[in-house]
Amino acid sequence: MVKSWEDRVVNGIVYLVLGLSALAAILPLMYVVSVSITPISEVMKNGGFILIPKTVTFSAYEQLFSQTGILRAMWVTVFITVVGTAVNLILTALLAYPLSRKSMPGRSLVLLMILFTMLFSGGIIPTYLIVKSLGLLDSVWSMILPNAIWSFNVLIMKSFYEGMPEELFESARIDGAKEWRVLLQIVVPLSMPSMLTIGLFYMVGHWNEFFQAIMFVTDRSLFPLQVIIREILMMTQQPLENVENMLPTETMQMASVITASLPIILVYPFIQKHFTKGMLLGSVKG
Known part of the structure; x- marks a missing residue:
């Protein structure tokens, strides 16, 4: 079944809204996880915001459970x-x-x-x-x-x-x-x-x-x-x-x-x- 251009536009808008909604849910979680396993020096170099850490450390979890x-x-x-x-x-x-x-x-x-x-x-x-x-x-x-x-x-x-x-x-x-x-x-x-x-x-x-x-x-x-x-x-x-x-x-x-x-x-x-x-x-x- 061939879709008309109106259907394609509607589908594109739906996918865009769903994608933005997914990002709105995923980005805060990525931020929390990244900061928890990133050294403070790297966090400070990125202005306190980081999504993908370059250096990973679990010292925060070690200190937390201690x-x-x-x-x-x-x-x-x-x-x-x-x-x-x-x-x-x-x-x-x-x-x-x-x-x-x-x-x-x-x-x-x-x-x-x-x-x-x-x-x-x-x-x-x-x-x-x-x-x-x-x-x-x-x-x-x-x-x-x-x-x-x-x-x-x-x-x-x-x-x-x-x-x-x-x-x-x-x-x-x-x-x-x-x-x-x-x-x-x-x-x-x-x-x-x-x-x-x-x-x-x-x-x-x-x-x-x-x-x-x-x-x-x-x-x-x-x-x-x-x-x-x-x-x-x-x-x-x-x-x-x-x-x-x-x-x-x-x-x-x-x-x-x-x-x-x-x-x-x-x-x-x-x-x-x-x-x-x-x-x-x-x-x-x-």
Whole structure:
């Protein structure tokens, strides 16, 4: 099929816009990576902006991981992310499944209460008092349980469950399956795209945990990675004497950004197809 010149112009404009958008996303990442592995002298010679380093050094990463508490903070963040995401998915599924059954008594009232939490928040002080009364202060659970269920994710998963053929549930019940068996052996396996999509949302939220950490945790040994990274980013700029032998704060900052972002960047490609599928399936009904 021969394309007209109008089609070629439109395609050219589309490719140009996509190319510029890709550059806008890639160039900042290249800059951060390049500065983190470039000696400060070369960075200064290029006016502080460099995309392709001529000399590579990993001294910033060596210094970063030699910092007291950085490895411990990473393990805390990994624990919060893995355990927190598991708790989130289990509780979200247990809440969304009964709400997807139209025969559930009080279903409309519960949905109204969930919607209310999306519009209005209890506030910082009441949340702090509740966490304190539960004895969760200075605990990793204070960074997991207060956000155990996200209302928006409940609605997404509920919509996904509602889109499943009712015949599946009816045939399972005819065979004698109880609701727990229906949920575990039918609903959960079929809803893996939606589960992975929502799990990604939860995982990114836990990995970037910061606000609840500075609110509920004072024990430095329990600080997650983002809090420690913030301390590094806020370090006072060091003097520039003897630049060849010192490690500048800017290089440490870029290495910190890469350390905090790399795990999520590596995980996302493996669940990208499930993420797209889950978003589309979860939006069929609402």
